[in-house]
Amino acid sequence: MSRTFAIGGVDIKDYKLSCNKAIETLPSPALAFFPLSQHIGAPAVPVVAVGDSVKVGTLIARGESVMSASIHSSVCGVVKKIDAVQSVNGTNVPAIVIESSGDAEEWESEIDRSADVISECALSAEQIVDRIRNAGIVGLGGACFPTHVKLVPPKDCKIDSLIINGVECEPFLTADHRLMLEHSAEIVVGIEILKKALDVNIAYLGIESNKKDAIVLYDRLFSGRKDIKVVKLKKKYPQGGEKQLIDAVLGRRVPNPPALPANVGVVVENVATVYAVYQAVQKNHPLIDRVVTVSGTDVQNPCNLLVRLGTPVSQLIEKAGGVPQDTAKILHGGPMMGKVIQSTDIAVTKGTGGIVMLTVEQSKRKPEMNCVRCAKCVEACPMGLEPYLLARCAKEQNWDYAAECGIMSCIECGCCQSTCPSMRPLLDWVRYTKSKVGAIIRERNNKK
Amino acid sequence: MPQVIVLSLILLGSIGLIVGLILFFVSKAFAVETDQRIARIESLLPNANCGGCGLPGCSAYAAKAVEQGSLDGLVCNACTAENRQLIASILGSDAEILDEQVAVLRCNGTCSNRVASQAEYDGTKTCAIANMSGAGQWLCSYGCLGYGDCTNVCSFGAITVDAESGVASVNPDVCTGCGACVKSCPRGLLMLAPKTKPQKRIWVACANRDKGPVARKSCSVACIGCGKCAKDCSFNAITISDNLAWINPKKCFLCGKCVENCPTKAIKLFE
Numbered sequence: 001m002s003r004t005f006a007i008g009g010v011d012i013k014d015y016k017l018s019c020n021k022a023i024e025t026l027p028s029p030a031l032a033f034f035p036l037s038q039h040i041g042a043p044a045v046p047v048v049a050v051g052d053s054v055k056v057g058t059l060i061a062r063g064e065s066v067m068s069a070s071i072h073s074s075v076c077g078v079v080k081k082i083d084a085v086q087s088v089n090g091t092n093v094p095a096i097v098i099e100s101s102g103d104a105e106e107w108e109s110e111i112d113r114s115a116d117v118i119s120e121c122a123l124s125a126e127q128i129v130d131r132i133r134n135a136g137i138v139g140l141g142g143a144c145f146p147t148h149v150k151l152v153p154p155k156d157c158k159i160d161s162l163i164i165n166g167v168e169c170e171p172f173l174t175a176d177h178r179l180m181l182e183h184s185a186e187i188v189v190g191i192e193i194l195k196k197a198l199d200v201n202i203a204y205l206g207i208e209s210n211k212k213d214a215i216v217l218y219d220r221l222f223s224g225r226k227d228i229k230v231v232k233l234k235k236k237y238p239q240g241g242e243k244q245l246i247d248a249v250l251g252r253r254v255p256n257p258p259a260l261p262a263n264v265g266v267v268v269e270n271v272a273t274v275y276a277v278y279q280a281v282q283k284n285h286p287l288i289d290r291v292v293t294v295s296g297t298d299v300q301n302p303c304n305l306l307v308r309l310g311t312p313v314s315q316l317i318e319k320a321g322g323v324p325q326d327t328a329k330i331l332h333g334g335p336m337m338g339k340v341i342q343s344t345d346i347a348v349t350k351g352t353g354g355i356v357m358l359t360v361e362q363s364k365r366k367p368e369m370n371c372v373r374c375a376k377c378v379e380a381c382p383m384g385l386e387p388y389l390l391a392r393c394a395k396e397q398n399w400d401y402a403a404e405c406g407i408m409s410c411i412e413c414g415c416c417q418s419t420c421p422s423m424r425p426l427l428d429w430v431r432y433t434k435s436k437v438g439a440i441i442r443e444r445n446n447k448k
Numbered sequence: 449m450p451q452v453i454v455l456s457l458i459l460l461g462s463i464g465l466i467v468g469l470i471l472f473f474v475s476k477a478f479a480v481e482t483d484q485r486i487a488r489i490e491s492l493l494p495n496a497n498c499g500g501c502g503l504p505g506c507s508a509y510a511a512k513a514v515e516q517g518s519l520d521g522l523v524c525n526a527c528t529a530e531n532r533q534l535i536a537s538i539l540g541s542d543a544e545i546l547d548e549q550v551a552v553l554r555c556n557g558t559c560s561n562r563v564a565s566q567a568e569y570d571g572t573k574t575c576a577i578a579n580m581s582g583a584g585q586w587l588c589s590y591g592c593l594g595y596g597d598c599t600n601v602c603s604f605g606a607i608t609v610d611a612e613s614g615v616a617s618v619n620p621d622v623c624t625g626c627g628a629c630v631k632s633c634p635r636g637l638l639m640l641a642p643k644t645k646p647q648k649r650i651w652v653a654c655a656n657r658d659k660g661p662v663a664r665k666s667c668s669v670a671c672i673g674c675g676k677c678a679k680d681c682s683f684n685a686i687t688i689s690d691n692l693a694w695i696n697p698k699k700c701f702l703c704g705k706c707v708e709n710c711p712t713k714a715i716k717l718f719e
Contacts, residue, residue: 084658088582091582343565425577428571431577431580432576432580
């Protein structure tokens with residue numbers, strides 16, 4: 001009997017086309033771009049100047065405030081410029097551009113590049129968090145929340161369980177799945193490290209039922225252990241959402257914002273983050289690469305690639321066989337929560353989990369019709385909200401009522417819009433309402 | 449029979465008299481004093497309830513004006529100068545004489561001179577939502593989106609989105625300068641410019657803060673922040689910040705030199 005979260009959610013076709021493709025390593029790019037803001041929080045501050053030569057793994061921008069993350073060079077070369085480059089949503093953002101110096105790559109000397117798995121970790125909790133902070137690790141599930149902040153929960157919260165997110169509920173994406181299969185030993189060590197850092201006794205690894213091989217593998221690895229368990233979950237979107245996963249695994253409900261999972265004694269980390277933590281703590285390997293899925297129904301060669309951060313997306317697409325003829329939209333992320341990219345020149349950042357190419361048929365919106373009061377959106381909302389009502393609040397500019405209806409707990413998963421039989425753009429309006437209400441709340445807090 | 453008529457007349461008449469007297473005294477005793485000036489001021493206001501002054505409507509404006517006894521901090525751009533004088537005389541104070549203003553669009557891009565982005569936007573056709581999802585239809589992430597949020601809020605029908613150019617255009621004859629559109633634009637592209645001389649104003653019709661070459665790549669009429677106008681200006685009215693020129697209307701004498709010399713024709717003069 002597999003578990004799942006209690007309220008809402010939709011069952012969507014998963015299109016895991018690349019789930020049997022082993023992770024391939026993409027060669028490092030000739031020109032790498034590092035936007036200074038690849039995470040939630042304050043942008044990192046550059047510590048290199050134009051003309052400086054850097055090695056692989058050299059710190060190029062430091063996260064100075066608590067809510068920030070450092071950035072390391074993923075190539076060996078010379079800083080060409082610090083200038084605005086195009087970001088995911090088409091605006092120009094400041095970034096460090098590094099020109100690679102060719103084939104002979106020089107790495108920072110303290111990085112352990114051997115393939116051996118080091119399972120012993122003698123560091124204390126503070127030292128572990130320190131290493132994670134220095135490595136610039138953020139939540140690799142897509143939200144890019146700095147991991148070191150998560151590992152130091154507020155004082156009044158007692159953390160009792162760690163949940164590892166191996167759900168990957170977005171269609172098309174298989175990067176986490178492949179990582180779980182190919183680097184299981186490292187992930188197990190990574191979980192131990194995180195348990196030590198948080199001082200918790202029990203960890204759960206949540207995996208959806210469409211990844212049977214991973215469930216079998218980790219069941220075997222964890223057999224006979226009481227402090228670490230695999231939780232088999234029923235396939236349902238958005239199970240990878242933090243709050244949904246906590247509900248599915250432990251049956252605990254996180255209260256409305258500003259409450260965090262820490263308020264119910266849980267910290268959730270993505271498997272890719274766990275792998276990055278292992279690399280940082282045991283091998284001194286900063287976050288300079290990640291696994292990215294390149295997929296789409298018409299894509300010639302859907303694949304999982306180990307990509308250096310800063311690589312232009314066009315190189316990934318080339319590796320997957322180019323942009324198919326009928327492509328209307330190229331997404332950064334999965335089809336449910338991903339963003340359409342304006343140009344394939346943008347670089348892979350810490351939050352890039354996948355590049356998905358959709359055909360005209362799959363991506364074009366159909367004409368909007370009237371609401372038929374079927375309440376499918378209400379049924380689908382995993383946060384127990386009423387999307388049709390929130391959308392109406394936006395049209396009437398009734399922000400107070402929207403706040404009363406709990407708009408701020410919306411996770412923007414898109415279940416409401418995907419399930420609407422009248423093709424109403426519910427998420428558009430809900431997101432707009434959320435941004436407006438959020439701005440009003442921030443303004444009020446500033447006044448206080 | 450006549451008795452009945454007389455009786456009912458007396459009865460109804462006396463009831464009417466008593467009730468009338470009660471109502472008369474009650475209305476005297478519980479009278480709510482309203483300032484007659486409120487109604488008079490309200491009749492002088494444009495009564496479009498545009499919200500440009502920041503109050504819920506024209507009656508709220510009138511009530512506030514009477515309450516504070518002056519027009520301090522109460523700006524109604526839609527009101528004519530003549531009416532403003534009259535309102536001031538009702539209040540018994542000197543109303544500050546504001547320059548008349550009109551809304552102008554700080555975007556010069558049209559379908560022909562802007563570069564389209566690779567991604568097509570087919571989401572909800574409002575500027576606010578399109579702006580949230582990124583740069584929109586065009587490569588320039590600062591320019592007019594052309595879905596007409598400003599058109600929808602204009603109470604005077606002064607703004608239209610031109611189908612050919614794809615950007616909003618303000619009809620200066622109809623625009624009262626109420627400022628409702630300024631608040632509605634998610635990219636802050638509309639601003640109020642003074643009608644210094646009748647029907648004449650000058651402004652930088654671009655909001656692109658990217659560096660010159662980047663801005664140029666996305667739009668052929670973008671302000672590239674080259675600073676030529678600032679150098680040429682005889683009155684030091686132009687400053688450059690964030691790769692964007694800004695003309696100080698208080699210093700500008702509308703000589704038009706900058707308009708002629710701008711290499712990308714980003715400065716507009718309206719005559």
